[in-house]
Amino acid sequence: MAIIRPFKGLRPKEELAAQVAARPYDVLSSDEAKAAAAGNPYSYYHVSKSEIDLPEGIDTHSQQVYDKAAENLQRLVKEGVLFQEAQPAYYIYKLVMNGRAQTGLVCASSVDDYNKGIIKKHEFTRPDKELDRINHIKTTLAQTGNVFLAYNDVPEVNALIDHWQNNNKPAYDFTADDGIQHTIWVINTPAAVQEITTLFAEKVPCTYIADGHHRAASASLVQKEFQEKGTITSVENPVNYFLTTIFPASQLAILDYNRLVKDLNGLSKAELLSRLDYDFTVEEIGHQPQQPSMLHEFSMYLEGTWYRLVAKEGTYTTDPIGILDVTILSNNILDKHLGIKDQRTDKRIDFVGGIRGLQELVKRVDSGEMKVAFALYPVTIQQLFDIADSGNVMPPKSTWFEPKLRDGLITHVI
Structure with a gap:
């Protein structure tokens, strides 16, 4: 106790x-x-x-x-x-x-x-x-x-x-x-x-x-x-x-903790979108930023346009770590397509707490500093408890209180 x-x-x-x-x-x-x-x-x-x-x-x-x-x-x-x-x-x-x-x-x-x-x-x-x-x-x-x-x-x-x-x-x-x-x-x-x-x-x-x-x-x-x-x-x-x-x-x-990446790892916009279609339902949503509305949904900002990405079944597991959206993003986009193996040490990725809003993502991509941004649905407090109870640790930059x-x-x- x-x-x-x-x-x-x-x-x-x-x-x-x-x-x-x-x-x-x-x-x-x-x-x-x-x-x-x-x-x-x-x-x-x-x-x-x-x-x-x-x-x-x-x-x-x-x-x-x-x-x-x-x-x-x-x-x-x-x-x-x-x-x-x-x-x-x-x-x-x-x-x-x-x-x-x-x-x-x-x-x-x-x-x-x-x-x-x-x-x-x-x-x-x-x-x-x-x-x-x-x-x-x-x-x-x-x-x-x-x-x-x-x-x-x-x-x-x-x-x-x-x-x-x-x-x-x-x-x-x-x-x-x-x-x-x-x-x-x-x-x-x-x-x-x-x-x-x-x-x-x-x-x-x-x-x-x-x-x-x-x-x-x-x-x-x-x-x-x-x-x-x-x-x-x-x-x-x-x-x-x-x-x-x-x-x-x-x-x-818990607020969202979002990601920015400096380049597309040699891919064109069309190539990245085509690859994402294998693991996600991809929908263009226009020029106005939209916050993800549920778990396993992501918003991506690329070359002035927002896209909704919804993870397909089979892209994640149901264990406390595998079910996290930060894990889904890491395994199925950052690592698989953008070549980011370790978010703790890779200089091509940066993190933005949700308190700054989605406009911060837009600003940094539009400025040319970053190439693509991903907005995530926040981790829940129960997910945090489940991971701690299991003795596991979350991927880096998962929660912003x-x-x-x-x-x-x-x-x-x-």
């Missing part, structure tokens, strides 16, 4: 929360972070993307960058921008985007649960990205990035969170410049804290990583290093836990 703990969150003064809050470190470039933080000394980008305060061109994985992150974090504490909770607490985090709300529990999840597979994964991680987060955690002595977890709904947990929201004033409530509303409540009464801990221990058999695989893996590796050094003297040591926000599956939405949690609103100090 899932082990979670309350913790003494490091968080901003109420009136500064909107200025502190920053998008996750891995969804924007250093230049974008620098522009977003311009004129705002309280922005958490000074911690999560601290290269913005160093000379241009610096290696973002250098120790100087991690030292600057630690320096900036301590500055925010010394200036009173951030303060640490007086007693361990849980937090309710509600996000509203385009009228749709999702509400999760911010807690410290057990690293041992991650190591044992009680917290389930669906992606591979890369050692270079793990090392980056390891060095950031070890230097700042804090987990500054949230891991987004999901679980199958438990009515008792949902009811408790609803009751707390309806009967208590939030600590923060603001709308960010991208229109997403962020509201956070602090749960700090001993009875409520104990009830939540017990409910998860008794009612939640496992949780699933939706977003943040590298952050979770890095927390595990930091714990291992501390264990080997003999610096962990208690099971309740904060390094045995990592910062998570856990959402009920019923509230989550929105809205994103903001960094800086709650930090876990180790």
Whole structure:
């Protein structure tokens, strides 16, 4: 069963929360972070993307960058921008985007649960990205990035969170410049804290990583290093836990994650369309972009025209991986016709999260940068759970979750 703990969150003064809050470190470039933080000394980008305060061109994985992150974090504490909770607490985090709300529990999840597979994964991680987060955690002595977890709904947990929201004033409530509303409540009464801990221990058999695989893996590796050094003297040591926000599956939405390819692998447009006809029902749909309306349906944009591709029976299997649209696309188009064997390493392919819309695909193809684009129907949360339960991993760039949690609103100090 899932082990979670309350913790003494490091968080901003109420009136500064909107200025502190920053998008996750891995969804924007250093230049974008620098522009977003311009004129705002309280922005958490000074911690999560601290290269913005160093000379241009610096290696973002250098120790100087991690030292600057630690320096900036301590500055925010010394200036009173951030303060640490007086007693361990849980937090309710509600996000509203385009009228749709999702509400999760911010807690410290057990690293041992991650190591044992009680917290389930669906992606591979890369050692270079793990090392980056390891060095950031070890230097700042804090987990500054949230891991987004999901679980199958438990009515008792949902009811408790609803009751707390309806009967208590939030600590923060603001709308960010991208229109997403962020509201956070602090749960700090001993009875409520104990009830939540017990409910998860008794009612939640496992949780699933939706977003943040590298952050979770890095927390595990930091714990291992501390264990080997003999610096962990208690099971309740904060390094045995990592910062998570856990959402009920019923509230989550996964957006499409689309593909762009630089060339047709030596094929002409007519040749590609002819080849696709073997595995797909191909229909020209005109110049206006259309989102796929169901699983196993794709939209393709090529030379100014959109096409609907519907996978024929026999082009996919019914196992958790084989039935995914990203697998169908990979096996029957990208690999078979366009010569892309490994999407992780091939420089001819790029990925665009559905939050950018289909016009982003049109723009990049029409500009000549890319030759063809494929829009996919989103993976379902149940497909994600099925794959994690089976012990498999999804193909790269399969899921895009929105809205994103903001960094800086709650930090876990180790």
